[in-house]
Amino acid sequence: MKDRYDVIVVGAGPAGSIAATNAARKGLSVLLVEKRQEIGAPVRCAEGVSKLRLQQHIEPDESWICSEVRGAQIIAPNGITITMSEENAGSEVGYVLDRKVFDRALAEQTAEAGAEVLVKARVTGLIIEDDSVCGVNLMYHGEMHTIRSSIVIGADGVESKVGRWAGIDTSLKPSQIETCAQFLVSGTGIDQQFCYFYIGNEVAPAGYVWLFPKGNDLANVGIGILGNRAGSKRPIDLLTEFVEKNISEGRIIERVAGAVPASGPIEKTIANGLMLVGDAARQSDPFTGGGISNAMDAGMMAAEVATKAIAAGDVSEKLLQEYETCWRESIGKDIGNSLIVKDTFFNLPDEDLNCLAESVKDVDFDKMDFIVLVSALFKSNKKLLWNLRPLFTQKLKQKFSAKGIFRK
Secondary structure (H helix, E strand, O other), rough: OOOEEEEEOOOOHHHHOOOOOOHHHHHOOOEEEEEOOOOOOOOOOOOOOOOOEEEEEEEOOOOOEEOOOOEEEEEEOOOOEEEEEEEHOOOOEEEEOOHHHHHHHHHHHHHHHEEEEEEEEEEEEEEEOEEEEEEEEEEEOEEEEEEEEEEEOOOOOOOHHHHOOOOOOOOOOHHEEEEEEEEEEEEEOOOEEEEEEEEOOOOOOEEEEEEEEEEEEEEEEEEEHHHOOOOOHHHHHHHHHHHHHHHOOEEEEEEEEEEOOOOOOOOOOOOOOOOEHHHHHHOOOOOOOOOOOHHHHHHHHHHHHHHHHHHOOOOOHHHHHHHHHHHHHHHHHHHHHHHHHHHHHOOHHHHHHHHHHHOOOOOOOOOOOHHHHHHHHHHHOOOOOOOHHHHHHHHHHHHHHOOOOOOO
C-alpha cells in the first residue's frame, strides 16, 4: 500500500469495482478498499440483472450465473398473472447471479487491470484541505493510515458515510427506504424460466414479494416495503407468512435483511475531489429496488470523468459536473420516471391494482409496444393513472419525434 494514488474507491460492490477497473485500465493508480473481510458477503440483493446491461461491463461466466430467465410474471392481488418477456421486464430480469462469486469476479477484474485491492480496510474519514477531498484516513490491520489521492469515489452503499463527510446530503426519510428481507428457499417447485413479482397490500404494503430462480429448485424469495408503511408487521414476518402460504413445501436455508434507497435522484453526487456512485448516490431504481446495472453504469462514467479531471489537473466540482450531467441524462431519467411510478402504484389499494391487471390481462406483452400498453391502461383507468401523465407524455413525444411528428 502506497501513501498516494490517483483514485481511491471506497466500497467493492459492482459500482466501486467497475469504477476502479475502468480507472486502472486508463492508466491511473487506483486503490479499492472494502471494509468487510470478504467481498460479496453478506448478500443483500435479489441477484437479478439484465443480460445486455451486464455484458457491457464483464464477460458472462457460468461460475456466477445461477440461472437464465426468459421473462417475468406479475401476480395481482386477485391472482391475475401478467407475463412479460425478458426484453420488457426491466433491468432486474435476465440473469440470476451468485452475488458472492460475481462480486469477487468483479474485484479480480479490478486487480487484473492493475488496481490494488484491500479487504477489511475501513475508511474512518476523509482528508479535506482547502475545501477539497484529497484522500482518506484508513484503519487497516489495526493501524491508522493516511492515504492521499486526487479523487475519492464513494461506493459505500446505502449507509454511505463518504458523501456525508464531504458535506453532501444523502439522508433518507422512511418513505424513501425499502426495508427488505430475503430467504434462500429450496423445494420451491416454481418454473425456473421466470422471475415472479407478487403485488398487493396484503402480501407487501407499498412494495412487492419476489421469487428469483437460482437453479436446482432453489429461489431467492424476498420482500421489500417502504419504511413508512411497515405497520405492525416487520418485512421478515410478512415474508414468513407468504412462504408458509405459497411455498409450504419449501425449506428456508438462508436468511438476510437490509435496506435499499428508493428516494429517486438526490440533489448532488459530487464535491471537490469526490464523486458518489451506486447506492451511495441513491442510483437504484426507486420502484423495483434494482441497482446492479445502474451501479455499474455509474461506476464507468465516474472513471471516465476522473481520468479527464486528473489529466487536466483540475478535480474541482465544476469539472466533475460532467459526471453529474452524464448520469442524470442517462440512468437518472429512468430513475426519475420510476419514482413517478412508485409514488403512484405504491399508494393504490388492492381493488385498483386488480382493475389495472384486469385491463391488460389480454395484452400480448411479447409483441407489446408502449402505445399499446398506454392505450390498454388508459381505456379503463384514466383517473387511476392521471399522476403518470408526465411519463406517458414524455414517452409519446419520444416515439413520435423519431417519426418527425414532434419537432423542437
